Amino acid sequence: MQVKEKLDKETLDRYESITRKNYRNDLKARSYYRSYAGMVTPANLYAKAIAAREVACVRRLLDDIGLQSPSCLDVPCGTGKLAKLLCSRASMVVGADISAEMMSFAVTYKTSPNSWLVQADAQQMPFADKEFDLVLCLRLFHRVPKQLRLEMMSEFKRVSSAGVIVSMAIEGPWQRMKWRTRRVLRMTESAPFAANLHSFRDEVETSGFAWRRSLSVMPGLSSERLFLLSPVK
Ligand SMILES: C[S@@+](CC[C@H](N)C(=O)[O-])C[C@H]1O[C@@H](n2cnc3c(N)ncnc32)[C@H](O)[C@@H]1O
Numbered sequence: 001m002q003v004k005e006k007l008d009k010e011t012l013d014r015y016e017s018i019t020r021k022n023y024r025n026d027l028k029a030r031s032y033y034r035s036y037a038g039m040v041t042p043a044n045l046y047a048k049a050i051a052a053r054e055v056a057c058v059r060r061l062l063d064d065i066g067l068q069s070p071s072c073l074d075v076p077c078g079t080g081k082l083a084k085l086l087c088s089r090a091s092m093v094v095g096a097d098i099s100a101e102m103m104s105f106a107v108t109y110k111t112s113p114n115s116w117l118v119q120a121d122a123q124q125m126p127f128a129d130k131e132f133d134l135v136l137c138l139r140l141f142h143r144v145p146k147q148l149r150l151e152m153m154s155e156f157k158r159v160s161s162a163g164v165i166v167s168m169a170i171e172g173p174w175q176r177m178k179w180r181t182r183r184v185l186r187m188t189e190s191a192p193f194a195a196n197l198h199s200f201r202d203e204v205e206t207s208g209f210a211w212r213r214s215l216s217v218m219p220g221l222s223s224e225r226l227f228l229l230s231p232v233k
Contacts, residue, residue, distance in 0.1 A: 006147055012145075014192060015148065015193075018188075018189065019143040023099040023101065024098070024099045024100070024101055024102075025099075026104075032079055033079040035047040035048075036048050036051035036081060037079070037081075049218070050218060051081055054081070054138060054167070055085055057217060057226045058082060058085060060215065061165050061213065061215065062089060067133055069089070069090060070090055070091065070132075070134050070162065071090060071091050071092050071093075071131075072086050072134045072135075073093075073096060073134070074086060074093060075095075075120070075125070076098065076137070076138075076140050077096060077102075077106055077109060078099075078138075079103075080095060080108055082138065083095065083108035083112070086136070092114045095109040096117070096120040097120070098119065098120070100119055103117050122155060123152055125155050125159060128159070130159065133162040133163075134160060134163055135159065135160045135163075135164045136164075137164065137165070137167070139167055139224070140167075141167065141168045141169075142169035142190075142223075143192060144193055146193065146195065149193075153204070153209070154208075157208050157231060160231070161231075163209075163212075163231065164209065164229040165228055165229075166226070166227050166229065167217070168200055168224070168225060169190075169195075169225075170195065170196065170225050171195065171196045175194070191223060194223060200227075204229055209229035210232050211227060211229055212230050213227070213228040
């Protein structure tokens with residue numbers, strides 16, 4: 001594929017190992033789920049606070065969109081962090097993820113009468129054009145090289161009719177320092193493909209979306225921001 005030829009092998013290998021393969025593992029899936037859904041401990045306090053804020057921000061953006069009972073695609077749904085919120089607000093929800101191990105923890109999606117789980121790659125999804133009103137994509141883009149993000153964005157545009165809620169790690173001087181320190185200490189890279197605000201806006205516009213609203217998940221502490229995008233006709 002032409003887009004992939006422009007990516008060097010090292011970047012593709014990184015994406016393969018830290019994003020696509022990383023979560024196809026029972027232990028990883030369990031520890032991800034526990035980090036925000038387990039009992040509060042000093043070690044998971046931050047992850048729980050971030051997860052709660054993400055859900056609150058998504059709720060606020062759904063209110064902004066103002067659609068009554070939209071149909072939603074949550075990709076990647078992971079262990080189902082958004083499931084309770086979406087199953088209570090949407091007419092139907094599909095949770096999709098490349099990792100069956102992660103989805104095995106998404107109990108609400110498995111048991112709600114208005115939701116389904118599908119194993120799928122966000123780059124090429126088995127859904128019809130405009131099958132959903134909304135696509136929600138949390139905590140994936142900062143782990144995907146820009147060229148592949150553009151492919152995903154074009155898939156999101158194809159399968160949705162009303163808009164997209166997407167999260168992205170936005171670089172700032174403080175975050176860059178934090179990520180550099182993690183690299184030096186050989187800790188896991190938390191946002192290997194983050195972008196600055198200006199270039200992310202370009203990506204959004206190149207993909208045929210307009211940027212309606214952006215919310216910072218935890219100002220000053222987290223680089224993650226949520227964006228509400230609507231398709232440009
Ligand atoms: C950090 S988790 C985020 C999950 C969920 N959105 C959340 O906020 O809890 C990243 C997820 O992306 C999934 N993933 C990675 N590459 C993917 C791809 N190309 N298509 C679909 N899912 C992918 C992983 O399996 C994992 O579940």
